Structure formats: C-alpha cells, structure tokens
Amino acid sequence: MAEPRVSSIDGKLAEEFACPCHVEEVKEKMAAFAKSHASAGRRVVLITSGGTKVPLESRTVRFLDNFSSGRRGASSAEYFLDSGYAVIFLHRHRSLYPYTRMFSSVNMLDVLQFTGEDTSSGCQVVVNQQLLPNIAKVLKRYREVKDGQLLLPIEFSTLSEYLHLLKAAAQALSTIGSKAMFYLAAAVSDFYIPASEMPEHKIQSSNGPLQLSMKMVPKILSPLVKDWAPQAFVISFKLETDASILLDKARRALDTYRHQAVVANVLDSRRGHVVVVTCESQAELTLTEEDVKNNVEIEERIVSNLTSAHSQFVTQHLG
Numbered sequence: 001m002a003e004p005r006v007s008s009i010d011g012k013l014a015e016e017f018a019c020p021c022h023v024e025e026v027k028e029k030m031a032a033f034a035k036s037h038a039s040a041g042r043r044v045v046l047i048t049s050g051g052t053k054v055p056l057e058s059r060t061v062r063f064l065d066n067f068s069s070g071r072r073g074a075s076s077a078e079y080f081l082d083s084g085y086a087v088i089f090l091h092r093h094r095s096l097y098p099y100t101r102m103f104s105s106v107n108m109l110d111v112l113q114f115t116g117e118d119t120s121s122g123c124q125v126v127v128n129q130q131l132l133p134n135i136a137k138v139l140k141r142y143r144e145v146k147d148g149q150l151l152l153p154i155e156f157s158t159l160s161e162y163l164h165l166l167k168a169a170a171q172a173l174s175t176i177g178s179k180a181m182f183y184l185a186a187a188v189s190d191f192y193i194p195a196s197e198m199p200e201h202k203i204q205s206s207n208g209p210l211q212l213s214m215k216m217v218p219k220i221l222s223p224l225v226k227d228w229a230p231q232a233f234v235i236s237f238k239l240e241t242d243a244s245i246l247l248d249k250a251r252r253a254l255d256t257y258r259h260q261a262v263v264a265n266v267l268d269s270r271r272g273h274v275v276v277v278t279c280e281s282q283a284e285l286t287l288t289e290e291d292v293k294n295n296v297e298i299e300e301r302i303v304s305n306l307t308s309a310h311s312q313f314v315t316q317h318l319g
C-alpha cells in the first residue's frame with residue numbers, strides 16, 4: 001500500500017493522538033539544548049528508548065505493551081556521551097536509564113549501611129562498595145555528565161506522548177542540520193485504538209470474550225526524514241523474531257524512507273549480534289565469547305560504527 005502523504009500523517013497526529021500539554025515547553029528545552037551544544041562544537045543525538053503503552057479504555061485500566069526494557073537505549077546513551085555527543089534521551093517512564101541501569105537489579109536497602117551504632121534520622125548512611133564494586137566509577141561519570149549538562153532526559157508513557165514528543169524533538173533538532181543524529185531504538189506499537197473508538201470505562205468481562213479492532217499507527221519516520229529534520233542523520237531499528245525476513249525488511253525500510261541506516265536485530269540474539277544496513281553496505285556486529293567475558297556490550301560496537309558514519313555524513317554535508 002502506498003505511504004500516506006506527509007500532510008495526512010500530520011493531520012492524523014493532531015486528530016487521533018492526544019497531545020501532551022507540556023509538548024511546546026519540552027520542544028523549547030530541546031531546541032535550546034541542541035543549539036548550545038552545537039555552538040560548543042558538539043553533535044547531538046536523540047535516542048528513543050523503551051516500549052510504548054497503548055490504552056484500551058480512555059479511563060485506562062488495561063493497555064497493550066511490549067517487551068522492550070530500554071537497555072539498548074540506555075547503554076547506547078553512555079557510549080554516545082563517551083564519544084563526545086550531547087544526548088536527548090526520550091525514554092519510556094521507568095525503563096532503564098543511563099548509569100543507573102547497571103544497578104537496576106539491586107535492592108538499594110541491601111547495599112546501604114549505617115556508619116555507626118546510631119540509626120536515628122540524623123545519622124550517616126554509606127554504600128557497601130563490596131556489594132556495588134563499580135559504584136564510585138559510575139557515580140563519577142554520572143556527575144561529569146550531569147555537571148556538563150550533556151544529558152537531557154524526556155519521558156513518555158503512551159504511544160500518543162511518544163509520537164508528539166518525537167515530532168517536537170525532530171523540529172527542535174532541525175536547527176542544527178547534519179550535526180543531529182536520530183537513534184530510534186524504542187519499540188513502538190504498530191497498532192492503536194483511536195480515541196473516538198475507545199470505550200470510556202473499564203471493559204467488562206461479563207460481556208464475554210474481547211474482540212479488538214486496531215488501526216495502523218502512522219509511519220512517523222516518513223515526515224521525520226522528509227519534513228521535520230531533512231538534514232539529520234537518521235538511524236531506525238528493526239526487530240524481528242524470524243531471522244529469514246529481517247534483512248529484507250531492513251532494506252525495504254531504507255528504500256521507503258531514504259534515511260541513512262537500519263540496525264537490524266532478532267529478539268533472542270539482540271544482545272550479541274546486529275547488522276547495520278545502509279544503502280551501500282551491510283556490517284555484521286557480533287560479540288565473541290571473549291567479549292562477553294570482558295563485559296563488552298554490543299552497543300559499544302553499534303555506537304562506534306554509527307559515530308564514524310555520522311562523521312563522514314557531516315563532512316559531506318558541510319563540504
């Protein structure tokens with residue numbers, strides 16, 4: 001089926017997806033962040049991370065969700081920061097977050113202890129570094145990033161919030177042209193129920209088995225590449241469970257949207273293997289057993305591949 005026209009996607013966004021009230025304020029924040037870092041000579045990457053929540057009722061009790069933990073987005077943010085980028089981190093509320101992700105399985109109360117006998121409210125509490133061996137190193141890097149104002153976190157929960165905030169981000173970053181990268185790692189729902197067709201109240205199980213009819217979510221990559229940030233370096237992600245269709249779908253996405261690269265991955269092997277597909281090339285990135293033993297993460301390889309490609313892209317656009 002032909003891709004809907006850009007204007008119809010804009011119209012659909014306005015009509016069928018409720019706009020979060022703070023979107024204009026967030027857009028201004030993102031534009032100011034991009035401008036100040038670009039004028040300091042930094043490139044800026046917008047990372048999307050985590051899954052989206054699709055409500056089934058307007059007074060939402062139930063919703064459709066997906067598997068994404070946000071680990072890819074959060075760890076990639078750290079590698080982009082290490083590569084000198086400023087990062088806008090558009091992430092799902094309560095998904096993994098840069099730096100704290102490393103301690104997400106830790107019960108905070110198990111690693112804290114009192115310094116003395118006194119356990120009243122005025123006493124000192126410290127971290128037991130034997131239980132959190134990396135904490136000092138991670139805290140130091142987190143502070144550097146925070147003090148340098150290099151990370152701008154923006155949260156979403158629902159599909160509507162994600163779509164409006166991504167549009168706002170794209171428009172905000174368009175002012176820095178080819179210095180902007182979009183790294184669209186979030187797992188975004190392909191289906192939704194329009195507000196006009198959504199029941200207001202909790203769906204009643206006494207009415208029997210539930211049948212849902214959902215609409216296709218507009219392909220936002222199309223206006224992002226063509227209209228909102230036409231000079232930016234844009235990377236989308238493609239996840240499949242059937243490896244035999246993955247590369248074909250990645251190439252088809254490149255043909256359709258004409259952006260710079262697709263990072264293709266399969267659900268079960270995504271932590272150790274991805275393919276970066278561009279119009280001219282196909283780079284397989286794979287962790288060896290040795291890499292895994294040394295705690296190397298696949299995101300380090302992905303970010304290294306894409307930051308090099310972005311450098312070439314910027315040179316071509318400025319040259």
Ligand code: PAZ
Nearest residue numbers: 068069070071072185187237238239
């Ligand atoms: O968030 P996570 O680390 O659990 O998973 C990452 C991922 C598989 C969501 C990402 O690599 C990806 O492929 N995102 C796009 C998914 C898609 O819509 O095809």
